[in-house]
Amino acid sequence: MQTMRSLVLLPVLLGSVAFAQQQGPPPRPVMLALDTDHDGSLSAAEISAAPVVLLTLDANHDGALSAEEFLPKEPVGGATPDEQVKRLMAFDKNGDGALTKDELPDRMQRLMDRADTDHNGHLTAIEIRAMASAQTAPTGRPMGAGPNPAMRADLLVMAIDLDHDGILSAEEIKQASVSLKTLDVNNDGSITPNELRPKADPKARALHMLEEWDTNKDGKISKAEAPDRMQAQFEKYDTNNDGFLTMDELLVTFSNMDNSQPRGTRPNAQEKQ
DSSP: OOHHHHHHHHHTOOOOOOHOOOOOOOOOHHHHHOTOOOOBBBBBHHHHHHHHHHHGGOTTTTSOHHHHHHHHHOOOOOOOOOOHHHHHHHOOOTOOSSEEESSSSSSHHHHHHHTTOOOOEEEEEHHHHHHHHHOBSSSSOOOTTTOOGGGGGOHHHHHOOTTTTTOOOHHHHHTTTHHHHGTTTTTTSBTTGGGGSSOOOOOHHHHHHHHHTTTTOSSSTTTSSSSSHHHHHHHHHHOOSEEEEEEHHHHHHHHSSSSSGGGOOOOOTTTTO
């Protein structure tokens, strides 16, 4: 429990600088490894090479990939261990390469008690880096613990992990080229960024829209009930022009929605989750 509190405390103590740097999600190791030409798509050749390339992620050389090996590592607050060391060591007033409690601001006093692992009253760059590195632990669960929720957003991993146990076994890696081809929706031999986007279930989305906006519970959404973001496109979705969006019309809308369309123009772009 004490260690967990330390991991939570460190980014808070480092201030708001890291949090001001809003970045996108970290690159996914499987895509980075497979997409050797870095064009955002997987060509037929890259798909074919998958069984060999995936093994480059096998850090412990056991022939399989655990979640720790194929899910991205996310530095807390967007700062790397070296950056966190640099920020803290800026408080080293006498320049001796170590922090004492009197050099730290009041808000950081508890950090000394937790990060000073040898209890000598000095906080070294090595001790800071050790704690910061622990923060950047993989998002995955230990091997054998089942699939991690983060996996669901990675269609490549989900396609390869045939038994959905959260581990890419040696046999699954061997069959990766065949498994990946299931993502090639248009059967053109490659996997495009559009085919790599997680697809929401059209029926679930339609039901959610009805539950959220069908205020009189008559099983359809009138233009008056529709949210502002749908007003301009309402007639387009209302295919029979009766002034209502029915379950069938919502299903067609969500099923045929162009995933390359900017999210802000989609009818469910701001739906409550």
